[in-house]
Amino acid sequence: MSKRFLTILVLLLCVATAAVFAAPVTIQYAYWGDQNEVTTTTNLINGFMAKNPNIKVELLHFGSNTEFNDKITTLAAANKLPDVSTFYEPNVLTWAMNGQFVDLTNFYKTSQPKLDAIKFVTPDGKIVGVSVANEIQVIWYSKKLFDQAGIAYPPADPAKAWTWDQFVTIAKKLTKDANGKTPDDPGFDAKDIRTFGAWVQQWWMPWLTMTMSNGGGLVSPDGKRLILDSPESIDAIQKMADLINVHHVSPVPGSQSTPTAAATALLSGQVAMAMDGTWDLLSLGITKEEQGLDFGVGVLPKMKNLVTTSVGTPIVVYKKTKHLSESLKLLEFLMDPAQSLPLLQSGLWLPNEKRWYTDAKLLDQWIGNPRHPPEYKQAVVDFALNYAKALPLYTVPTFAKMDDVIEAAFGQVWLGQKSASDVIKKEIMPKITPIFQGK
Numbered sequence: 146m147s148k149r150f151l152t153i154l155v156l157l158l159c160v161a162t163a164a165v166f167a168a169p170v171t172i173q174y175a176y177w178g179d180q181n182e183v184t185t186t187t188n189l190i191n192g193f194m195a196k197n198p199n200i201k202v203e204l205l206h207f208g209s210n211t212e213f214n215d216k217i218t219t220l221a222a223a224n225k226l227p228d229v230s231t232f233y234e235p236n237v238l239t240w241a242m243n244g245q246f247v248d249l250t251n252f253y254k255t256s257q258p259k260l261d262a263i264k265f266v267t268p269d270g271k272i273v274g275v276s277v278a279n280e281i282q283v284i285w286y287s288k289k290l291f292d293q294a295g296i297a298y299p300p301a302d303p304a305k306a307w308t309w310d311q312f313v314t315i316a317k318k319l320t321k322d323a324n325g326k327t328p329d330d331p332g333f334d335a336k337d338i339r340t341f342g343a344w345v346q347q348w349w350m351p352w353l354t355m356t357m358s359n360g361g362g363l364v365s366p367d368g369k370r371l372i373l374d375s376p377e378s379i380d381a382i383q384k385m386a387d388l389i390n391v392h393h394v395s396p397v398p399g400s401q402s403t404p405t406a407a408a409t410a411l412l413s414g415q416v417a418m419a420m421d422g423t424w425d426l427l428s429l430g431i432t433k434e435e436q437g438l439d440f441g442v443g444v445l446p447k448m449k450n451l452v453t454t455s456v457g458t459p460i461v462v463y464k465k466t467k468h469l470s471e472s473l474k475l476l477e478f479l480m481d482p483a484q485s486l487p488l489l490q491s492g493l494w495l496p497n498e499k500r501w502y503t504d505a506k507l508l509d510q511w512i513g514n515p516r517h518p519p520e521y522k523q524a525v526v527d528f529a530l531n532y533a534k535a536l537p538l539y540t541v542p543t544f545a546k547m548d549d550v551i552e553a554a555f556g557q558v559w560l561g562q563k564s565a566s567d568v569i570k571k572e573i574m575p576k577i578t579p580i581f582q583g584k
Contacts, residue, residue: 169198170471173227175205177213185488193478200471205230221245228466229475231458232274235349235538235545237265240461241273242542247462249273252473256480257498262455262535268368268542276457277480278494280422281529282354283453284446285407285429288439290340290417294319299418299443301520303451303528309384312446316342316394319417328393335393342394344404344416345385347559349548350456351420353536356381359448363537363547364581371581373551374574381448382558383565390561398559408432411440420445422456423525426492430516442524444532455533457497482511492516495529502530547577 176186183206190202207213210233220226232240240246250272253259263276284299291298296318300306307315319342320327322334345351356362361378364371372378388395396402396416404410407419408428419425432438445453460479462472478484482496489496489511501507512521538544554572557563 169201170468171201171203172229172466172468172471172475173203173205174475175207175213175217175227175230177207177210177231185485189479189484192484193475196478197471197474200474202475224465226463226465228468228472229460229462231277232461234276234456234458235548237274237459237461237538238267238540238542239545241265241267241271245463246273247464247466247469247472249275249462249476252476256477257500259480259497260455260499260529260533262533263457263459263497263539264535265459265539268540274459274461275480276455276459276497278457278485278488279497279529279533280424280456280495281453281525281533282350282420282445283423283524283528284418284420284443285411285425286418286441286443287411287414287416288441290319290414294417298441301441301443301524303444303523303532306444306451307446309446309448312343313388313392313394316388316418317392318342320394333393338393338396338402340414341396341402341416343388343418343420344407344410345388345395345420347385347398347555349538349552350422350454350536352382352385352555354445354452354454355385355448357454357534358445358450358452359384360450363544363551364541368537368540371574371578373577374569377449379565379569382555382569384448386558386561386565389559398556408438412436412438423495423529424493426516430492441518442520444524444528451532453528453533454536455529456536456538457494482507486510490514490516495525499530502526541581543580543583546580550576550580 174190178186187204190204194200194202205227207216214233214236217230248271253272253275259275260279263279264272265274266272286299288298296315317328319340320338321340323337323339326333353363356378359377359381361372361375361381363373389397396404404415406428407421407425410416410419412432429438429440433440460476462476466472480497482489482498482501485494488494496502496511501511508526512526551573554568558565558568
């Protein structure tokens, strides 16, 4: 063996040894969530690092989404942003338009197809984020209260969805005051209601869903016009307010009668139906297992068209990252539903990929357990796949700023102090129009 060959061999061994013992690349992943999500995220990241020993992930946990927003803004100002993070939905496009995020269009072109309704797309067509999970609006209900009233359960089959008038009629029958009277009975006491027929919340997802169901919404389908002042939008908002102030079937927001969670409200008999997100299944399932809550799930009522909307926290990659390939590898791992099966099986999440709704084997992996009620396939899976529409926060960069104005003004409508028409036309539109126009 020649001396030269030995020298080359030694050099190659040294290079190989150095590669093996080289320090892994460190990237930061920021997120928010409760203790359950901390545990789940930690386990996910540990699993990723076990499969990728050359990448070390430093976790940054920022409590609630409000705390996250404050901290991430501070980090941006100090030029200390992480490499990857979850991000608060209404602010995604604003940050994207300010050049903070990596364009992920090509990344998602080569990955498993994601649901269209949960892609954050800039006005020039760039995908800057996709929700790590899908969530839609449905009706959760107490089977006990429906049985006691002798009323058929809310439809699980989208083809049999209630009309809005049917929903109101049923909600009235389920609403009871201290003497057991309904809003249609003489002597009904609207100030002493013990069971509300429905709990319909007032934040942006429910009212956007119902305005879209009525043929309206915040912006036109092409995103070029504001349509909140359209007759369809105004009518939908007024109908939602009438649930509280005219029909007395839904709690007054901010009052002592307002529930704090669907599970406790259904268990206690405070409400018979809760129009809320699919994420409630986690707490509903636990309440059933621990306290015997007998609940079911149905599709939303429709005004003109049957519509539900999708939402979910996206994961973004920051342009400041010095380790793009490693960050994209982490993104790919976290966005794979197979890696988040415990969250899907618990009921907290729905998958972000189309095939998990249609492939029988994949479907059974996440809904084939006692946590998911028998009607879940129709009321949630089919409903989400065929009737979900994208919320404007996925395509309108000024959504968050407009919503600040809208939510503040809508309080007067929900409390019955002013009509939806007056508030929208006189107070909201003059303020959000210049925001929408970028002025």
